[in-house]
Amino acid sequence: xxxxxxxxxxxxxxxxxxxxxxxxxxxxxxxxxxxxxxxxxxxxxxxxxxxxxxxxxxxxxxxxxxxxxxxxxxxxxxxxxxxxxxxxxxxxxxxxxxxxxxxxxxxxxxxxxxxxxxxxxxxxxxxxxxxxxxxxxxxxxxxxxxxxxxxxxxxxxxxxxxxxxxxxxxxxx
Numbered sequence: 693x694x695x696x697x698x699x700x701x702x703x704x705x706x707x708x709x710x711x712x713x714x715x716x717x718x719x720x721x722x723x724x725x726x727x728x729x730x731x732x733x734x735x736x737x738x739x740x741x742x743x744x745x746x747x748x749x750x751x752x753x754x755x756x757x758x759x760x761x762x763x764x765x766x767x768x769x770x771x772x773x774x775x776x777x778x779x780x781x782x783x784x785x786x787x788x789x790x791x792x793x794x795x796x797x798x799x800x801x802x803x804x805x806x807x808x809x810x811x812x813x814x815x816x817x818x819x820x821x822x823x824x825x826x827x828x829x830x831x832x833x834x835x836x837x838x839x840x841x842x843x844x845x846x847x848x849x850x851x852x853x854x855x856x857x858x859x860x861x862x863x864x865x
Contacts, residue, residue, distance in 0.1 A: 714745030725749040734790035737847035780808040795827035
């Protein structure tokens with residue numbers, strides 16, 4: 693059972709960075725419609741806060757992928773348990789993720805989405821954690837870069853726990 697939780701990124705830092713990310717996305721997609729694809733479950737808080745700051749026409753869809761289960765490490769096997777429903781052909785698609793760790797899950801998702809022929813396909817992530825990166829993934833919008841640690845809070849979880857914390861914290865596992 694986890695024993696200690698240490699704040700790493702405060703709720704105030706998150707809100708400042710959200711405004712900066714939204715300003716870049718608004719500039720990059722000015723006058724265009726985008727489809728945000730949130731990767732469930734961890735992204736729901738980040739996506740909800742981000743979308744309220746966007747000024748262009750936005751459609752939202754979700755995917756759910758499984759690679760962790762109730763472990764602190766990825767199994768390496770990715771399964772789609774909920775696929776996007778909106779048509780992506782010739783559309784601007786922005787995948788919104790809570791955390792990029794090994795890169796295996798996101799690489800799998802990007803390959804899957806490319807087959808649907810989007811006009812553009814970019815990635816926005818709240819946290820880019822590089823400790824276990826196995827695949828180089830192009831990240832277009834990054835909230836925070838964290839070198840290591842198991843992160844929880846602001847939607848991030850450990851075995852479905854700790855999502856509700858308003859700060860991002862490191863958990864001893």
